[in-house]
Every structure is written in structure tokens, then in C-alpha cells.
Amino acid sequence: RRVKSGSHGDLMSNWARLFAGGLGGACQVLLTMPLDVVKTNIQVYPSTFHGPIDCVSAILEEKGFGGLYLGLWPFLLQISGKAAVRFALFRKCREVTSFLGLASLGSTARNFVAGLMAGAFEGALWTTPTERLKVLRQTHPEAQGLSTTEIVKAQGVKGMLVGIAPTVIRQAFSIGFRIICYAPIKTAMVGLVQGSGIEHGMLPQLLAGSIAAGVSVAISHPVDVIKSLAQSDRHSDDKGIIGIATEIYRESGVNGYYTGLATRVFRVFCGQAITYAVYVWVVRALDSPGSLKPSRPRVTGTLVA
Numbered sequence: 001r002r003v004k005s006g007s008h009g010d011l012m013s014n015w016a017r018l019f020a021g022g023l024g025g026a027c028q029v030l031l032t033m034p035l036d037v038v039k040t041n042i043q044v045y046p047s048t049f050h051g052p053i054d055c056v057s058a059i060l061e062e063k064g065f066g067g068l069y070l071g072l073w074p075f076l077l078q079i080s081g082k083a084a085v086r087f088a089l090f091r092k093c094r095e096v097t098s099f100l101g102l103a104s105l106g107s108t109a110r111n112f113v114a115g116l117m118a119g120a121f122e123g124a125l126w127t128t129p130t131e132r133l134k135v136l137r138q139t140h141p142e143a144q145g146l147s148t149t150e151i152v153k154a155q156g157v158k159g160m161l162v163g164i165a166p167t168v169i170r171q172a173f174s175i176g177f178r179i180i181c182y183a184p185i186k187t188a189m190v191g192l193v194q195g196s197g198i199e200h201g202m203l204p205q206l207l208a209g210s211i212a213a214g215v216s217v218a219i220s221h222p223v224d225v226i227k228s229l230a231q232s233d234r235h236s237d238d239k240g241i242i243g244i245a246t247e248i249y250r251e252s253g254v255n256g257y258y259t260g261l262a263t264r265v266f267r268v269f270c271g272q273a274i275t276y277a278v279y280v281w282v283v284r285a286l287d288s289p290g291s292l293k294p295s296r297p298r299v300t301g302t303l304v305a
Contacts (some may be wrong), residue, residue: 004173016286017279024278028271033075034068037138039260043228044139044258047250063141071134073108078130079271085126086175089118108180109287115176123171129160131167135231144237156295166227178216183212206276213272214265221264230242 038055041048049055059067093114097103102110133151136143151159188207190199198204217224226244240249246258 016282018144020279020282020286021275022080023282024074024275025082027278028275029072029079031274032246032267032271033072035263035270036066037068039263039267040135040138040228040232042260043225044135044234044261045231046256052263071137074130074133074137078127078134080174081126082122085122086118089121090175091116093117093121108183112176113190114174115179119172119175120168123168124164127171128164128167131227132160132162132230132231136233137229139232139234162233163227165213166223166230169241170223170227173220173223174216175221178212181212182208182213185215186245191227202277202280206273210269210272214269217264217268218261221261224264225259273275 034056034242036060037051040053041059042052042055051060055066063070095112096117097105097113102113105113129148133146133148136146136151140146148160155162186204189204189208189211191223193204220244225248226241229244229248246259252259
């Protein structure tokens with residue numbers, strides 16, 4: 001029997017998906033956090049490390065294994081809550097595109113615009129403050145006990161919004177491109193396994209979501225480098241995006257905009273797969289207690305992480 005929209009059953013289903021997304025995000029963080037720590041340190045101190053392996057060795061030598069999980073709590077909060085924020089915003093932003101009369105652009109264009117809008121709001125309201133605290137803890141050993149309250153007392157609320165411009169741009173383009181890349185990549189993946197019996201299963205969705213995520217972060221990576229430098233306080237945020245970008249080019253050339261790219265792409269690729277796998281498993285378990293038979297989750301694999 002179909003559950004009516006707005007009924008108790010539908011509400012419980014939404015809560016199940018919210019919980020599944022949060023748990024999937026938490027698992028992603030616990031398994032991929034070291035990659036994020038390495039990526040951020042390479043970006044902020046490019047002349048200090050000779051690649052990811054050297055960075056890992058230096059962190060382990062100086063701070064021990066715990067050094068690979070610096071900034072864990074703000075990152076855990078950010079990723080676990082990001083899925084819920086993203087889904088809610090994307091649905092509303094897609095409604096806004098209809099209100100603005102963009103229906104004639106077609107579904108792909110509307111999804112891209114809605115993704116840009118959702119990413120911008122997510123970046124400003126959720127990602128910027130958590131990312132600011134995470135980056136400070138990752139790149140400044142003396143800031144491990146630093147709290148939001150201390151930052152606000154010292155710098156005001158604007159202290160938590162350092163790097164908001166590059167963060168908003170990064171999130172907007174990451175989500176926008178991730179959404180429009182997902183469908184064609186999934187179609188290609190299904191074509192590759194056609195006739196094998198798994199083309200309608202979870203694997204093509206999982207791989208398509210991970211590849212789309214990897215492509216989207218590669219596109220937005222130069223802005224991510226600028227964001228890391230601004231939020232670490234190594235470069236003054238007052239210089240703005242252009243000022244920091246100019247300094248990066250002066251110090252490292254074009255390659256400076258792609259510092260830490262391989263580490264970030266690998267982390268996001270793996271993180272997307274982990275989050276989506278946990279999400280689908282939990283939703284199936286909660287929707288049908290005692291049964292984990294395959295069912296189609298009501299969400300694409302690209303918005304989960």
C-alpha cells in the first residue's frame with residue numbers, strides 16, 4: 001500500500017534517510033580523514049613536503065597517529081550533516097528554478113543551476129564555519145584545543161567565516177558539476193556491464209557517483225587551494241581570491257593551483273563510495289527490518305557525500 005505524502009510512514013522514511021546519510025558520512029570521515037589532513041597540509045605548506053608519503057611520515061614523526069586525525073570533530077560534524085543540508089537545499093532550489101521560469105532550459109540545465117544554488121547556500125551556512133575550524137586545527141599544532149567560542153571572542157563572527165567566498169564557489173561548482181556528470185557516467189557504466197546481471201544493481205550507481213565526485217573536485221580544486229590558504233591564516237583573507245591566487249602563482253606557478261589534487265580526488269572518490277554503500281545498506285535495513293533485499297533508494301548516488 002502506498003504511503004501518502006506527509007503521513008507518519010513517509011515522515012519515518014525521511015528520518016531513516018537522514019540517519020543513513022549521517023551514519024554514512026561518519027564512516028567516510030573515520031576512514032578517509034588522514035587523506036584530508038595530508039591534502040590540507042600539502043596545500044598550506046607546499047615547500048615543506050615532497051608529496052603525500054613524505055607528509056604522512058612527517059606527521060607521524062612529529063604528532064603520532066593522532067596527527068592524521070587533527071580536526072576530526074569539526075570535519076565529522078560537517079560531513080555528517082552535509083548530506084541532510086544538501087538534499088533539503090537541492091529540492092528547494094529546484095523548485096526555485098521553476099519559479100524563475102527556467103523549466104524551458106531542460107532538466108540537465110535546471111539541475112545544474114539548482115546544484116550551483118544549493119552548493120552556494122551549503123558552503124555559506126554549513127561548510128565555511130566547520131571548514132575554518134578544521135583547517136586551523138590541521139595546520140596549527142597549537143590550535144588543537146581551539147573552539148568556535150574562542151575564535152568568535154578573538155575575531156568576532158567573521159572569524160568563523162574566513163574563506164567564505166572560495167568555499168561558496170567550491171561547493172557550488174562541485175555540486176553543480178557532480179549532478180550533471182552523474183547521469184552520463186552512470187549510463188556509460190551500465191553499458192559496460194550490460195548483460196552481466198549487475199547493470200540494475202548498486203554497483204553502477206556507486207561507481208558513477210564516485211567518478212562524478214572525482215571529476216567535480218578536480219574542476220574546483222584551484223579554488224580549494226585558495227580556500228585552504230585563506231582559512232589557515234597563512235595568507236590574509238583580506239587579500240581576496242584574486243590576491244591569494246596571485247601569490248600562489250608567484251610562488252609556485254600554475255602547479256600551485258593543483259597542490260594536493262591527487263590526494264583530494266582519491267579521498268572524495270573513496271568517501272563517496274563508502275557513504276553511498278552505508279547509506280543504501282542502512283536505508284534498506286530500516287525500511288524493511290529483517291530484510292536486506294535489494295531495493296532502489298530514492299536518491300541518486302551523487303548527492304550522498
